[in-house]
Amino acid sequence: MRVVRSLAIVSLLAISGGAFGADKVCKLDIAGSDAKQFDKKEISVAADCTSVAVTLTHSGKLPAQAMGHNWVLSKTADMQGVVNDGMGAPFAANHIKAGDPRVIAHTKIVGGGQSDTVTFATSALKQGEAYSFFCTFPGHSALMKGVFKFG
Numbered sequence: 001m002r003v004v005r006s007l008a009i010v011s012l013l014a015i016s017g018g019a020f021g022a023d024k025v026c027k028l029d030i031a032g033s034d035a036k037q038f039d040k041k042e043i044s045v046a047a048d049c050t051s052v053a054v055t056l057t058h059s060g061k062l063p064a065q066a067m068g069h070n071w072v073l074s075k076t077a078d079m080q081g082v083v084n085d086g087m088g089a090p091f092a093a094n095h096i097k098a099g100d101p102r103v104i105a106h107t108k109i110v111g112g113g114q115s116d117t118v119t120f121a122t123s124a125l126k127q128g129e130a131y132s133f134f135c136t137f138p139g140h141s142a143l144m145k146g147v148f149k150f151g
């Protein structure tokens, strides 16, 4: 009994760890297909979300080496640079340049039937800034991109 009670207290502390005890994790889902498409062209995150959890699911059947997808977030102005450097980065590094400071958040590359979730704090985002999400698998971002709105 004593052990159970201590665990409960620890979880409560974890949940109310924010400055005002109002952490709000906003969950979003997006899917990538064998036809090299995301199922969303736009994602909106409300200003009161303190963090965002994006789950990317590959709705197709093709393996990651042939038709892999990731979900990458950057400022729209940084997107082309992130994509270009991603082409030169290895598959094992999810086609993202090591330590790329322009990447705000990214999932790993998934293949058919797989999914991955990335969680990031909205303190990394500014209201009014233009953000885009995209896939950095070589040749995919022309079709696989969308607008990410915060605030």
Ligand code: CU1
Binding pocket: 032, 036, 067, 068, 069, 070, 135, 136, 137, 140, 144
């Ligand atoms: Cu892709």
